[in-house]
Amino acid sequence: MIIALYLKMWRDHWRSLLSWAGVAVLMVSIQMSVYPSIAKSGKGFETFLENYPDAIKKIFRMQDYTTGPGFLSTELYSMMIPLILIAIGATWGASATAEEEEKGTADLLFAFPISRVRIVVTKMAATVTVIAAVGILAALNILLLKSHVHLEVDGPHLFAATASCIATGLFFSSLSFLAGSLTGHKGASLGIATGLALILFLIYSLEALVDTFDGIAPYNPFNWALAGNPLFDGLDSVGLLKLVGSSIVIGALAVGYFNKKDISSQ
Amino acid sequence: MSRRTNPRISLTNLTKNYGKSRGIRDVSFEVFPGEVFGFLGPNGAGKTTTIRTLMGLIKATSGSASILGMNALESSPELRKRIGYLPGVFATYSNYTALQFLRFVARMRNVECDDLIFNYAERLRLDLHRHIHDLSKGNRQKVGVIYAFMHKPDVLFLDEPTSGLDPLVQREFERILNEAQARGASIILSSHVLSEVENLADRIAIINEGEIVVVEHISTLKEQAVRRIDLYFESAINANSFAGVAGLTEIVVDGEVAQCTVTGSERELLRAAVNHGVMTVHTHEPSLDEIFLTLVKSSHPQ
Numbered sequence: 048m049i050i051a052l053y054l055k056m057w058r059d060h061w062r063s064l065l066s067w068a069g070v071a072v073l074m075v076s077i078q079m080s081v082y083p084s085i086a087k088s089g090k091g092f093e094t095f096l097e098n099y100p101d102a103i104k105k106i107f108r109m110q111d112y113t114t115g116p117g118f119l120s121t122e123l124y125s126m127m128i129p130l131i132l133i134a135i136g137a138t139w140g141a142s143a144t145a146e147e148e149e150k151g152t153a154d155l156l157f158a159f160p161i162s163r164v165r166i167v168v169t170k171m172a173a174t175v176t177v178i179a180a181v182g183i184l185a186a187l188n189i190l191l192l193k194s195h196v197h198l199e200v201d202g203p204h205l206f207a208a209t210a211s212c213i214a215t216g217l218f219f220s221s222l223s224f225l226a227g228s229l230t231g232h233k234g235a236s237l238g239i240a241t242g243l244a245l246i247l248f249l250i251y252s253l254e255a256l257v258d259t260f261d262g263i264a265p266y267n268p269f270n271w272a273l274a275g276n277p278l279f280d281g282l283d284s285v286g287l288l289k290l291v292g293s294s295i296v297i298g299a300l301a302v303g304y305f306n307k308k309d310i311s312s313q
Numbered sequence: 314m315s316r317r318t319n320p321r322i323s324l325t326n327l328t329k330n331y332g333k334s335r336g337i338r339d340v341s342f343e344v345f346p347g348e349v350f351g352f353l354g355p356n357g358a359g360k361t362t363t364i365r366t367l368m369g370l371i372k373a374t375s376g377s378a379s380i381l382g383m384n385a386l387e388s389s390p391e392l393r394k395r396i397g398y399l400p401g402v403f404a405t406y407s408n409y410t411a412l413q414f415l416r417f418v419a420r421m422r423n424v425e426c427d428d429l430i431f432n433y434a435e436r437l438r439l440d441l442h443r444h445i446h447d448l449s450k451g452n453r454q455k456v457g458v459i460y461a462f463m464h465k466p467d468v469l470f471l472d473e474p475t476s477g478l479d480p481l482v483q484r485e486f487e488r489i490l491n492e493a494q495a496r497g498a499s500i501i502l503s504s505h506v507l508s509e510v511e512n513l514a515d516r517i518a519i520i521n522e523g524e525i526v527v528v529e530h531i532s533t534l535k536e537q538a539v540r541r542i543d544l545y546f547e548s549a550i551n552a553n554s555f556a557g558v559a560g561l562t563e564i565v566v567d568g569e570v571a572q573c574t575v576t577g578s579e580r581e582l583l584r585a586a587v588n589h590g591v592m593t594v595h596t597h598e599p600s601l602d603e604i605f606l607t608l609v610k611s612s613h614p615q
Contacts, residue, residue, distance in 0.1 A: 049421070050420075051417060051420035051421055052421065055406075055417065059406075059408065150404055151400075151402055151404030152404050152405060152406060153370075154365070154368075154370060154398075154400040154404070155400070155404070155405060155418075155460070157369075157370060158368055158370070158393060158396075158398045158400075159390075159393065159418075159421045159422060160390040160391070160392075160393040160394035160422060160423075161390055161421065162390055307372070308372075309370070309371040309372055310365075310370045310371065312361070312365065312370070312400070312401075312402070
């Protein structure tokens, strides 16, 4: 890893990183502040939820909504936190090589006496750490606030859910690296990664309603990340392995292609 | 310059094919230690493609290239450590100050060169503490010049290096270039204006539409160039008096004045003119740009 380049990535993105971290903390804090009123309504709320269609309850993981894991799962870990981490990962991935090519700075960067592979891998390492940092920050925020709002959640289960979200961010960031490597365009790279994330999330969400989506489920990264219900059941090592393994394969393809390609100039 | 030594840079039939759009074809030349080599051609002729191929930024389709005894087409980090490169369009990280950027470059190159950075900045009159996005095109180019020279490379690829520099700074740039040359660096200096490299390079290659037109010493090119000589005589002269004079390719006589076109030495023409009582001789020295244009046009006549 190249420390100067690793730090440069953090430096270049610190404003957007601060914004995303702020959004994550604020969102967690707001949701946590709502929890006491949900918990207090207890049975009444559960009776109210019983009238919801089963499919909707399944989509938003609304089983046991008034419990700590149920509440966190519905409000944060089944959509908001994964999407924030995907957005960060896709943005950093898209800027890693594609933005350098678009701005013409790739001629500088890849003229350094450092192999292309090391440069891209360093950028990937910076992306992984930033995704992990924001994911862990959200989890720490929950741990910090949980006793104040009397929310009970198992610490290892919370970190298992965090690991799944981080791995989901990692998966789509590696897609963004690959798309950036193939196209050399930041917009295309970002569009492909986030577009795919939204489509796959939609498919995952509607699985309970649309039978034809059942065939896609085994290959959908959102299933790998969320279907195991890590907040209730702990670490889903198979799902996690699929996410991390496929991210490594996609990342390796991105590096392999970039190592051979003609770098475009302004 | 160590002539007759092994070349530092050697290209043999280097070809880059872009499919339908033009690349470069069979580009061959050599550059020796301590040599400034002018690489000339109109915009889009293939200069940047050649340099970027040597830098490993784009992959050659065929041919070979060796720099400092290493295969340039493999573009190893070991080789790039010894190369300074100024791209044709020097795009850089504009959110840095010039100093922050150059220190980042030093860290990426794993060299300590603050002294040289400050020295060059002073000589080029560059304020290192200003953000790059606030710098004019010329000042950004100065950052590029420092970027290329700061690690004392053995080989330099400078793609249109003086673009945007004012004449005073250009002179300082030439001094920096001469210093690099004096310590034995081999320098490829690309430009689309021949007069720009006239004072710096001994030899030049001219490339047009992706192919090398000529690789030659500038002095030889000048000698071989077509010149016009006007001869003024005391009385009217007959064009036939000059028939068979070596080097004379055309003569137009108008009374006492003969307008002659000569290739190579003008000695025989002048001798004949003296024998016929010439009063005044007016020589039109060809400009290098004329030579350049003639060669480029003759390489691909429309």
